[in-house]
Amino acid sequence: MAITVQGVSKRFGDFQALDKVSIEVEDGSLTSILGPSGSGKSTLLRVVSGLEHPDQGRVLIFGEDMTHLPPQKRGVGFVFQHYAAFKHMTVWENVAFGLKVRRRPKREIQTKVAELLELVQLGGLAERYPGQLSGGQRQRMGLARALAVEPKVLLLDEPFGALDARVRQELRTWLRRLHDEVHVTTVLVTHDQEEAMEISDCVVVMNHGRIEQSGEPRRLYDHPDSEFVMSFLGYANRIGDSLVRPHDIRIHLQPGADALAATVRRVVFLGFEVRAELEIPEGQTVRVQLTRSQAAELSLAPGQTIYVDLAHSRRFPEEREAAA
Amino acid sequence: MAALSPAAAVPRRGGVARTDDAAAVVVRGLSAGYLSLIVLLPLAALLWTSTRGGIGAVWQTITIPTVLGALELTVGVSAIVVIINAVFGTLIAWVLVRDSFRGKSAVNALIDLPFALPTIVAGLTLLALYGPSSPVHVNVAYTRMGIALALLFVTLPFVTRAVQPVLIALDRDMEEAAAVLGAGSLAIFRRIVLPNLGPALLAGAGLSFARALGEFGAVTLIAGNNPLRGTQVMSLVIFGDIQGYQFSSAAALSFILLALSLAVLLVFGRLSRALSGHHDR
Amino acid sequence: MSIHAAAYREPVKGLRNTYSTDTKKLYMLTLMRQMTASHHKKNDGRPAQERTAEARNPARSEIVRYVIQATGFAVALAVAAFPSLTTARTAHSGGTLNIVTYSTPGPVYSGPLAAAFAKTKAGKHVSLSVSPGPSDSQSQAVANGQPADVVNFSYAPNIQTLVGKHLVPKSWDRNPYHGNVTDSVVAFGVRQRNPKHIKNWSDLLKKGIQVLTPNPQASGGAKWNLLAAYGAQRETRRSKKQAVGYLKKLFKHVSVQDTSASHELNTFLNGTGDVMIGYEDDIMEAQQKMPGKIKLVVPKQSLLIENPISWTLKPAAHNARLAKKFVSFLYSKRAQTIWAKAFYWPVVKSVARHHHFPRPKKLFNIRQLGGWPKLDPEFFGPNGIVTKIEQGG
Numbered sequence: 001m002a003i004t005v006q007g008v009s010k011r012f013g014d015f016q017a018l019d020k021v022s023i024e025v026e027d028g029s030l031t032s033i034l035g036p037s038g039s040g041k042s043t044l045l046r047v048v049s050g051l052e053h054p055d056q057g058r059v060l061i062f063g064e065d066m067t068h069l070p071p072q073k074r075g076v077g078f079v080f081q082h083y084a085a086f087k088h089m090t091v092w093e094n095v096a097f098g099l100k101v102r103r104r105p106k107r108e109i110q111t112k113v114a115e116l117l118e119l120v121q122l123g124g125l126a127e128r129y130p131g132q133l134s135g136g137q138r139q140r141m142g143l144a145r146a147l148a149v150e151p152k153v154l155l156l157d158e159p160f161g162a163l164d165a166r167v168r169q170e171l172r173t174w175l176r177r178l179h180d181e182v183h184v185t186t187v188l189v190t191h192d193q194e195e196a197m198e199i200s201d202c203v204v205v206m207n208h209g210r211i212e213q214s215g216e217p218r219r220l221y222d223h224p225d226s227e228f229v230m231s232f233l234g235y236a237n238r239i240g241d242s243l244v245r246p247h248d249i250r251i252h253l254q255p256g257a258d259a260l261a262a263t264v265r266r267v268v269f270l271g272f273e274v275r276a277e278l279e280i281p282e283g284q285t286v287r288v289q290l291t292r293s294q295a296a297e298l299s300l301a302p303g304q305t306i307y308v309d310l311a312h313s314r315r316f317p318e319e320r321e322a323a324a
Numbered sequence: 325m326a327a328l329s330p331a332a333a334v335p336r337r338g339g340v341a342r343t344d345d346a347a348a349v350v351v352r353g354l355s356a357g358y359l360s361l362i363v364l365l366p367l368a369a370l371l372w373t374s375t376r377g378g379i380g381a382v383w384q385t386i387t388i389p390t391v392l393g394a395l396e397l398t399v400g401v402s403a404i405v406v407i408i409n410a411v412f413g414t415l416i417a418w419v420l421v422r423d424s425f426r427g428k429s430a431v432n433a434l435i436d437l438p439f440a441l442p443t444i445v446a447g448l449t450l451l452a453l454y455g456p457s458s459p460v461h462v463n464v465a466y467t468r469m470g471i472a473l474a475l476l477f478v479t480l481p482f483v484t485r486a487v488q489p490v491l492i493a494l495d496r497d498m499e500e501a502a503a504v505l506g507a508g509s510l511a512i513f514r515r516i517v518l519p520n521l522g523p524a525l526l527a528g529a530g531l532s533f534a535r536a537l538g539e540f541g542a543v544t545l546i547a548g549n550n551p552l553r554g555t556q557v558m559s560l561v562i563f564g565d566i567q568g569y570q571f572s573s574a575a576a577l578s579f580i581l582l583a584l585s586l587a588v589l590l591v592f593g594r595l596s597r598a599l600s601g602h603h604d605r
Numbered sequence: 606m607s608i609h610a611a612a613y614r615e616p617v618k619g620l621r622n623t624y625s626t627d628t629k630k631l632y633m634l635t636l637m638r639q640m641t642a643s644h645h646k647k648n649d650g651r652p653a654q655e656r657t658a659e660a661r662n663p664a665r666s667e668i669v670r671y672v673i674q675a676t677g678f679a680v681a682l683a684v685a686a687f688p689s690l691t692t693a694r695t696a697h698s699g700g701t702l703n704i705v706t707y708s709t710p711g712p713v714y715s716g717p718l719a720a721a722f723a724k725t726k727a728g729k730h731v732s733l734s735v736s737p738g739p740s741d742s743q744s745q746a747v748a749n750g751q752p753a754d755v756v757n758f759s760y761a762p763n764i765q766t767l768v769g770k771h772l773v774p775k776s777w778d779r780n781p782y783h784g785n786v787t788d789s790v791v792a793f794g795v796r797q798r799n800p801k802h803i804k805n806w807s808d809l810l811k812k813g814i815q816v817l818t819p820n821p822q823a824s825g826g827a828k829w830n831l832l833a834a835y836g837a838q839r840e841t842r843r844s845k846k847q848a849v850g851y852l853k854k855l856f857k858h859v860s861v862q863d864t865s866a867s868h869e870l871n872t873f874l875n876g877t878g879d880v881m882i883g884y885e886d887d888i889m890e891a892q893q894k895m896p897g898k899i900k901l902v903v904p905k906q907s908l909l910i911e912n913p914i915s916w917t918l919k920p921a922a923h924n925a926r927l928a929k930k931f932v933s934f935l936y937s938k939r940a941q942t943i944w945a946k947a948f949y950w951p952v953v954k955s956v957a958r959h960h961h962f963p964r965p966k967k968l969f970n971i972r973q974l975g976g977w978p979k980l981d982p983e984f985f986g987p988n989g990i991v992t993k994i995e996q997g998g
Contacts, residue, residue: 051504072503072508084501086501087498097502098505101507145501456875544864548862550860550861561822563864568824568825
């Protein structure tokens, strides 16, 4: 295992940020820690990096107990949400920083930094200052800076959180490709389920300082252990005591066995997909996801009465909490 | 001098308020008028008085051995004071921003006291504490050490107050990033914190240097004012001239001090801007 | 001498001016000038220096005065708008006399002399507007237009400046007292019981003795002190060269050179120095006020200090008739007694007879040394003897 976290707890005053958290991160994997804000995901990452010290529990990196080592001695790379660029240094100096601190030979620094800048596509901007870069460029610089010291594990704390949607999407894909190229064990903290699903080999869902569930993205989506995981990993409608995904609701124009009558309230065209908002007799609004062709076939109009049944639904009888 | 204000670090990108509507004209006129009345006019008068006898007369005044000695002492002591201020002012700012302890807000309020106290009272207090009847048996009265002490007292707030807000605003992420990259606390301070404090530090240092050059109240009681023992600073020479009604000599010496202060402020301001030039976001 | 004499001098310097004035502006102007020229006693800058171009062209200093006055005027306007801020009382029907004086006699004028004058026929309902300050500055201020009906300076050249400006009659010193209203003498102040046994000028050069005397560049009092030291050597039949040699050695013993005699006194009272050179009246006053802190020692030879007075001419004068009466009053038995109680030597013999001041065995005056016009440039000019010594030459 690249990273092993055993029973780590951390309090900030009255706030229990981490509550006996244990995870294992496989060597070479890209793992996402997913959770709402305040779930403890960033704290967990910071505990792994050594920027926070746990009240109890252990942190091992490649089998070595790092619990009491300062961040300087852990051999990790860290990328910050707000870049943490060294404003007074050029891009080149930023990337070279870790190597300079380590007193590597000048020539080695030269080659290494040039190589990394090429890798993150900042080759031509070496002499710029961070203030002269776009957000996406700054974050790529942050990544190059973290990679320069050849970390055993790479930790990214909401790396795309401060970027706009388009850049975010681009960088996400790019990061996955980079990971496939570099193969460094990577842990990424995010609150964006789509991001987690898209790029991770493994997703760890956190809530209230605890791990809710972890595993492959697909498995988590299809077989959530809790209502929280189900609703956090995608939209879920509540019908009675069942939770159902918008694409697991079938719409019929005629009544049938087990079908519920519903009224169409709104039909939204989102390009490829079409979203219908229905009102069921209990007064709840239910969201249904259709393909364009399905929608065309049904030709739904607001006010129309239709009938729905559920392809898959889930019940979580011993729900600890309602979905956050 | 305005170049040293923290706001000057922000580059001018074609002003938003660069309109010439009536309000802007009035505001500009008012500030220009006020500045002229309060600063420019007296300075012009001083310049005129000091140079009416020609630059030669000014030169003659400053080449008097006692004046030259006083000038040397003033600049030297001020430089030492500025260095000590830079170190301890930053240290105090650091403790006030980064440390938490009981009575922190009281200490924070204490920093401004040297500004609030009439400087002559500061001199009197220092004399009582570190003079011939010192309760702690430290007598630096009428020595260069005493002068430095008085100047240190009155210039304390400059660096601390300049550095403090910058330190508060300083991105902690940067320090954490450096730590993860392997930099120890000293390296973090030297390579990350200090360069970011640089402009503010220089601004504070510049102001305290200028203040030290011209300070009179605090040193008048504790300086020996003895050219033969090198304890006469420029402000005391000027004061002596004024007392002896030697106004043109006093004006010439004031002019020298002013020019020196201005030069120091300009140099520090330029350095400060050079340092902060690439910090813009 | 009287035990109560001390009451004639206010203990807190700078707070002693409780005089009335009829115009607030004047009050403020005076105050402004005092602020810029500091708050010192009579010895603040006596003899005029001629080492700068300024002395040759007094107009040059006018701009500075102008700025100060303009500022003062602005403040005065503000103060006039807020009458409660001022302490000035309204003028009496008998008129006002503007007294411009060097620092020390300020409280004597505004206190006992004002009270005594009010009891005379001439002084009934007259209020005194007293403006004290360093002598040189005061003289220049009057020359530049400060209203003054009576001027009292710490040495004659300050009056001579005004004679040159036709503001003081040429005949000002043609009276039995040579125009002086009070006298004093240069003396020593030593620690209680005189532990270093300092009796005479030669004792100041003993090994390890720390001497205080103000900086002659700033303080006219220092000039009196140094000329007394020089004169004492000449009086004991030393050559001029030997006397200058004495001054050189003396400076090696001077640790602190304060900006004024009052600073010097404070420095001494605070514990620095073995002996201070100063005015007998100052030291006697301190001796009385702070018993055990200082002791007066009058050396065997010393220099007479003479403080001249005169009424003025227009445009400085506004009430010359009253001014003349006031000056005559100052020579009255009553007024001279008041001076004596304030530690000044009376100049009127009949009064002096009743007040015994410690005197040097050999008393010499400034004219015997050559007179101020000769001595001032010779000692304190740009290439003067003392100037050279101060420069380490």
